Amino acid sequence: MSKVRVLVGTRKGAFIMTSDGKRQQWEVQGPHFAGWEIYHMKGSPADPNRLYLSQCSGWFGQLIQRSNDGGKTWEPVGNQFAYVGEAGTHQWYDGTSRPWAFKRVWHLEPSLSDPNTVYAGIEDAALFRSADGGQTWQELPGLRGHGSGPRWQPGAGGLCLHTILFDPSNARRMFIAISAAGAFRTDDGGDTWQPINRGLVSQYIPDPKAEVGHCVHRIAMHRSRPNVLFMQKHWDVMRSGNAGDSWQEVSGNLPTDFGFVIDVHAHEPETIYVVPIKSDSEHFPLDGKLQVYRSRSGGNDWEPLTKGLPQSNCYVNVLRDAMAVDSMDTCGIYFGTTEGQVYASADAGDYWSPIVRDLPAVLSVEVQTLP
Amino acid sequence: MIRVVLPTHLRNLAKVSGEVELEVEGTITQRSVLNALEARYPMLRGTVRDHATQLRRPFVRFFACEQDLSHEPPDSLLPEAVASGREPLYVVGAIAGGAYSRAR
Numbered sequence: 011m012s013k014v015r016v017l018v019g020t021r022k023g024a025f026i027m028t029s030d031g032k033r034q035q036w037e038v039q040g041p042h043f044a045g046w047e048i049y050h051m052k053g054s055p056a057d058p059n060r061l062y063l064s065q066c067s068g069w070f071g072q073l074i075q076r077s078n079d080g081g082k083t084w085e086p087v088g089n090q091f092a093y094v095g096e097a098g099t100h101q102w103y104d105g106t107s108r109p110w111a112f113k114r115v116w117h118l119e120p121s122l123s124d125p126n127t128v129y130a131g132i133e134d135a136a137l138f139r140s141a142d143g144g145q146t147w148q149e150l151p152g153l154r155g156h157g158s159g160p161r162w163q164p165g166a167g168g169l170c171l172h173t174i175l176f177d178p179s180n181a182r183r184m185f186i187a188i189s190a191a192g193a194f195r196t197d198d199g200g201d202t203w204q205p206i207n208r209g210l211v212s213q214y215i216p217d218p219k220a221e222v223g224h225c226v227h228r229i230a231m232h233r234s235r236p237n238v239l240f241m242q243k244h245w246d247v248m249r250s251g252n253a254g255d256s257w258q259e260v261s262g263n264l265p266t267d268f269g270f271v272i273d274v275h276a277h278e279p280e281t282i283y284v285v286p287i288k289s290d291s292e293h294f295p296l297d298g299k300l301q302v303y304r305s306r307s308g309g310n311d312w313e314p315l316t317k318g319l320p321q322s323n324c325y326v327n328v329l330r331d332a333m334a335v336d337s338m339d340t341c342g343i344y345f346g347t348t349e350g351q352v353y354a355s356a357d358a359g360d361y362w363s364p365i366v367r368d369l370p371a372v373l374s375v376e377v378q379t380l381p
Numbered sequence: 382m383i384r385v386v387l388p389t390h391l392r393n394l395a396k397v398s399g400e401v402e403l404e405v406e407g408t409i410t411q412r413s414v415l416n417a418l419e420a421r422y423p424m425l426r427g428t429v430r431d432h433a434t435q436l437r438r439p440f441v442r443f444f445a446c447e448q449d450l451s452h453e454p455p456d457s458l459l460p461e462a463v464a465s466g467r468e469p470l471y472v473v474g475a476i477a478g479g480a481y482s483r484a485r
Contacts, residue, residue: 069388069440070441073427090427
């Protein structure tokens with residue numbers, strides 16, 4: 011029987027949770043790197059025992075850890091992220107220019123085909139790649155060098171590149187998202203990039219339909235249909251049927267369309283999940299009720315999923331990298347909260363139960379489905 | 382032999398316990414000691430001082446002989462007691478907040 015391994019990054023260390031295909035009983039290991047912020051941990055699709063982890067602290071900076079045995083042991087690899095050429099400037103919160111400066115790695119995305127190739131999305135926003143298992147990192151400067159770079163501005167969490175998606179049908183196509191610049195696509199393996207934000211409307215920027223400046227929180231895709239993208243923007247849930255060339259709002263009947271996470275069912279490309287959050291000034295669920303919303307039609311028509319989730323006095327948040335799905339026959343959905351719960355559903359969201367309740371704030375959740 | 386005391390997180394990272402003892406050639410300065418430290422424990426590169434600028438990270442402090450040497454130029458001589466190995470150089474994580482990201 012297959013098993014699943016859930017990789018959880020928290021404010022105070024990394025945790026690895028494993029279960030068999032029933033996903034009812036869990037073994038929890040950790041904390042790894044106790045006391046450090048673990049922004050993200052992800053396994054290689056080409057070698058599930060190869061994991062990469064982003065570890066950082068306000069005191070000692072950034073580290074990257076690599077495991078070759080599914081997280082039992084780790085080794086530090088390269089942690090130098092040097093921008094190519096003159097760093098230049100981006101906008102600061104007050105509209106003044108500020109030099110680009112490395113702060114941390116938000117997201118690590120291993121290649122679909124090569125365990126030694128991994129991409130890193132960093133703050134201040136840039137995309138890096140390692141082809142030697144994380145030992146050395148090189149920027150893909152065409153992204154930051156896009157003409158709009160000096161107009162990029164940080165979101166509340168910083169100017170972070172937080173989402174990296176590969177097109178499984180086209181090795182030269184990739185999507186990334188930056189808060190608060192927007193979404194970008196490359197069709198030439200990362201040499202050049204174009205903003206893909208047409209159709210986004212953001213009332214909090216001077217030109218609500220600007221080419222860049224949108225606070226995109228997350229984008230997601232189903233690997234069988236890489237031209238269909240889903241987005242949780244700061245406000246608004248969006249859908250694109252043409253690889254981001256244009257977007258349409260699909261918030262539909264959501265009670266609030268602010269939120270951070272969005273993900274797609276492993277076997278149903280039009281079944282998507284979000285966790286509505288009350289607002290950008292109140293980062294918790296509406297009415298103290300933690301609800302995942304599911305649409306089986308690619309958006310617009312949404313149903314609340316509440317069974318097993320707290321429906322009173324719940325004021326947690328679910329951060330943008332903190333939802334994932336497994337690919338078991340009955341798709342499992344997972345998310346973590348800022349108050350340390352990791353919830354799992356083994357039946358595509360119909361019923362939820364906590365794997366753990368009292369971890370540090372959860373920053374990221376990834377899932378591996380193992381043979 | 383130069384003695385260096387690392388903070389807990391960096392001892393764990395370097396997989397050492399207690400003090401680190403280093404052979405340092407030439408004059409004994411912050412720079413020469415940190416060069417020797419990073420040469421012996423490459424995983425510490427970037428954690429005490431910035432990769433590119435080689436400047437001390439803001440929340441890392443250097444203490445020795447009951448003095449705060451954090452703001453001394455990196456090429457200034459360390460106290461004779463450190464150079465002779467009678468006293469260690471302490472690398473300290475400042476008692477200050479790490480930045481708490483707001484919206485992650």
